[in-house]
Amino acid sequence: MPPDVAVAVVSWNTRDLLRECLRSLEGEPGCDVWVVDNASTDGSAEMVRSEFPRVRLEALDSNIGFGPAVNVVASKTRAPWIAPANAYVALRPGALRALLDAGARHPRAGCLPPRLELPRGEPQHSVYAFPTVAFTALFNLGFHRRFGDRLCLEGFWDPSRERDVDWAIGAFLLVRRAAWDAAGGFDAQQWMYAEDLDLGWRIARAGYTTRYVPDSVALHHASAATTQAWGDERTLRWLRSTYAWMLRRRGWLRTRTTALINVLGAYARARNPAFRIWGGLHRRAGFAPRRDLESHR
Numbered sequence: 478m479p480p481d482v483a484v485a486v487v488s489w490n491t492r493d494l495l496r497e498c499l500r501s502l503e504g505e506p507g508c509d510v511w512v513v514d515n516a517s518t519d520g521s522a523e524m525v526r527s528e529f530p531r532v533r534l535e536a537l538d539s540n541i542g543f544g545p546a547v548n549v550v551a552s553k554t555r556a557p558w559i560a561p562a563n564a565y566v567a568l569r570p571g572a573l574r575a576l577l578d579a580g581a582r583h584p585r586a587g588c589l590p591p592r593l594e595l596p597r598g599e600p601q602h603s604v605y606a607f608p609t610v611a612f613t614a615l616f617n618l619g620f621h622r623r624f625g626d627r628l629c630l631e632g633f634w635d636p637s638r639e640r641d642v643d644w645a646i647g648a649f650l651l652v653r654r655a656a657w658d659a660a661g662g663f664d665a666q667q668w669m670y671a672e673d674l675d676l677g678w679r680i681a682r683a684g685y686t687t688r689y690v691p692d693s694v695a696l697h698h699a700s701a702a703t704t705q706a707w708g709d710e711r712t713l714r715w716l717r718s719t720y721a722w723m724l725r726r727r728g729w730l731r732t733r734t735t736a737l738i739n740v741l742g743a744y745a746r747a748r749n750p751a752f753r754i755w756g757g758l759h760r761r762a763g764f765a766p767r768r769d770l771e772s773h774r
Contacts, residue, residue, distance in 0.1 A: 480509035482573065482651070484560040485550035487543050488514040492521040494565040494698055499529050501567040501696075508573065509556060512564075513537065513546035521564075543647070544663025544672035551662055559652045561663075565698040566593075566648045575693035576651040579639070587656025587685025588677060590645035591693035592636055601697055602631040604642040604689050607678060608723065613735045617742025641686045644677025648697045652680075659683035666725065670718035678726060716762035721773040729767065736763020 484502060488495050495512070502510050511533040514522040522536040535549055547561040558577070568591075576589045593601040606612050606628045615624065625633020629642055650673070660679035667675050677687050723732045736759055743756030765773075 480554075480556050481507035481577070482509065482558040482560050483550055483554040483556035484508060484510045484562055485547040486510065486512045486562045486564055487546040488512055488517055488521045488525075488564040489540060490517045490519045490521065491564045491698075492517070492519045492524050494567075495521055496524060496528065497567045498562065498564055499525070499532060501569075505568075505573050509533070509554065511535065511550045511553075513549055515540040515542070515546060542665075542668035542672075544667055544676075545665045548662045548665070551657060555654070557654045559654060559657050560650065561647055561652065562649045563647070563697070567696045568649070569594075569694040569696065572693040572695055573651070576690055579688055579690045579693070580651065580653060583686070583688050585684070585686055586641075586688035587653045587660070587680040587683065588645070588687040589651040589690050589693075590642075590687065591649055591695045592689075592691040593646065593648055593695055593697040593699075596696065596698060600636040601646075601699060602634070602636075603646040603648070603697075604629045604634070604687075605644055605674075606630075607643045607674075607681075608719065608735060609727075610731055610734050610738070613738045613742075617738050617745075637691050639691055640689055642689045643681065644674050644687055645689060647673030647676070648699075649695045650676075652676075653685070656680050656683060656685040659685070667718065667722060670715045671722040674719065675722055675726070713758055713762060716758055717765060717770070717773055720763045720765070721770045724767070724770045732763065732770075736760070739763065 486498055502508060512525050513535045514537060516537055516539050522534060525532055525534050551559050572591055576591060579589055580586055593603045595601050626635055660676060660683050663672050664675050680687065720732055720736060723735060739759040740756050743752045743759060746752040
């Protein structure tokens with residue numbers, strides 16, 4: 478029988494965590510596991526060849542990014558479900574089955590993310606509202622205390638409640654093939670960061686939902702690869718990628734308005750040093766020259 482799920486694990490220089498990821502997928506029924514290695518130099522591809530001969534390996538000569546690497550797998554299989562995955566995520570027993578069961582219960586759910594747990598066992602904040610002007614204004618005006626759970630805000634949301642959300646971190650996602658095709662897969666212009674936001678945005682515009690499933694649990698060694706690549710600059714890069722996405726999808730006026738609200742909101746609370754830092758990051762990212770945001774990848 479053809480596989481139900483094509484898991485696309487994207488790897489870059491996290492060999493030991495990749496091994497843990499692949500072990501967590503061993504024995505999953507109806508699961509076809511792929512690894513797309515983005516030109517790792519730590520022996521990741523060689524480890525897959527020697528230790529996981531049943532895994533389909535695409536060893537690339539260059540780093541094409543997360544989304545484009547998943548697209549490689551999606552183009553080579555017709556499985557009814559596509560599962561993009563970081564190499565530094567490991568599924569808990571029953572996690573994939575819980576996602577598939579939720580997909581069967583909710584036929585309009587185009588994307589189903591699990592609950593992510595950090596190595597020390599605490600839940601990772603992993604679901605978000607779309608960064609619209611209205612959402613940004615509500616947050617900065619202080620309405621987060623009243624609507625925090627509904628808006629999936631960090632520190633206010635209930636990670637134990639299954640629900641529809643706007644979008645979810647792409648550490649591991651189960652995406653319905655029909656929704657994937659309707660959305661067009663990952664956008665190659667989002668090389669790293671905001672590719673999950675963009676996919677959730679386009680899935681929603683195709684008429685599907687993103688359904689958060691807390692009964693499905695995955696261990697996530699967050700930022701294992703991006704810390705190697707950008708170190709302390711990764712937050713700024715994430716923000717720039719988000720504003721670059723906003724410019725492409727929402728236009729110049731909404732992008733600058735959102736940045737202005739975020740900067741003013743942060744500086745209004747500048748007695749707290751964290752807000753001063755946050756305001757500076759939004760200023761550097763959201764008010765970067767337009768040509769820089771247009772060319773950002």
